[in-house]
Amino acid sequence: DAKTTQPTSMDCAEGRAANLPCNHSTISGNEYVYWYRQIHSQGPQYIIHGLKNNETNEMASLIITEDRKSSTLILPHATLRDTAVYYCIVRAINNTPLVFGKGTRLSVIA
Amino acid sequence: SAVISQKPSRDICQRGTSLTIQCQVDSQVTMMFWYRQQPGQSLTLIATANQGSEATYESGFVIDKFPISRPNLTFSTLTVSNMSPEDSSIYLCSAEIDQYNEQFFGPGTRLTVL
Numbered sequence: 001d002a003k004t005t006q007p008t009s010m011d012c013a014e015g016r017a018a019n020l021p022c023n024h025s026t027i028s029g030n031e032y033v034y035w036y037r038q039i040h041s042q043g044p045q046y047i048i049h050g051l052k053n054n055e056t057n058e059m060a061s062l063i064i065t066e067d068r069k070s071s072t073l074i075l076p077h078a079t080l081r082d083t084a085v086y087y088c089i090v091r092a093i094n095n096t097p098l099v100f101g102k103g104t105r106l107s108v109i110a
Numbered sequence: 111s112a113v114i115s116q117k118p119s120r121d122i123c124q125r126g127t128s129l130t131i132q133c134q135v136d137s138q139v140t141m142m143f144w145y146r147q148q149p150g151q152s153l154t155l156i157a158t159a160n161q162g163s164e165a166t167y168e169s170g171f172v173i174d175k176f177p178i179s180r181p182n183l184t185f186s187t188l189t190v191s192n193m194s195p196e197d198s199s200i201y202l203c204s205a206e207i208d209q210y211n212e213q214f215f216g217p218g219t220r221l222t223v224l
Contacts, residue, residue: 034212043114043202043215044153087152097143097204098213100153 003027004088009105012082018075020104022088025069030092033064035073037084038103044087047073078108112137112207114216122222128191131219133203135184141206142180143213144188148199156201159186193223 005023012018024033034049048055048062050071055062061074075082087103113136123129133142142159157165157178165178180186190197203216 032211041218043204043217046212046214049211085152093211097141097155097158098153099155100145102152 003090003099004101006086006088006101006104008102009107011107011109012075012078014080014108014110015077018073018078018082018106018108020073020075020086020088020106021070022072023070024088024090027068027090028092031090032093033062033068033071034089034091034098035060035062036087036089036098036100037082038087039081039084044100047086078106080108080110082106083108112205112210112214114203114205114214116203116216116219118219119217120220120222122224123193124224125194127193128189129193129221130187130189131201131203133186133188133205133216135205135207135214137184137205138208139183139205140208142186143204143206144176144178144186145202145204145215146199147202147218153202156188159188190221193221195223197221198223 032049035047036044038044048060050062064071085103085105089098115134117132144156145153147153155168156171157167159165159178159180161180177189200218200220202218204213
């Protein structure tokens, strides 16, 4: 079973920041927080992952609370192409497969 | 990044027949996985494809229905056997690549069973 809880859907205006929350209150000390997204009719795409420090890459920022029980994915300037289902997944490294929950359907609106 | 290709990209099959889906990865692979995504649903892990040995299946999936092969590090097949309309789904191959801490996904195979 997925170990995360996410809102079912969210809307965001084009050009604004999209902030997607995730709760993972039972996360273990060796588990990372991963974010993937799935654009319609495509395979899931990796976005970012982190352990306890905040992370940033060219796609997004990941903010993890100090107690690691929740996190937020930030898309700084959402575009229409960011419309997708976003999955927050907790996973230990060492080749364990990703277990997907229901994700958040983000709609970016012009 | 890595490129994962799947064949066929889509197919329409008759009830009772079988379909084999191929997955090829262009990079050094440590692990390979197969997922199913039913219409409007999230991804469900079917099994881990083990090189040279039997796949490791998740609860609810059995080898007789979903036989999997992985003859080498970068190639795997999934067969959907004795298909019924309930097997209509997207089947996705995924791989963990040596130098990355992430799983890559293929584009999926869209299967429709009539």
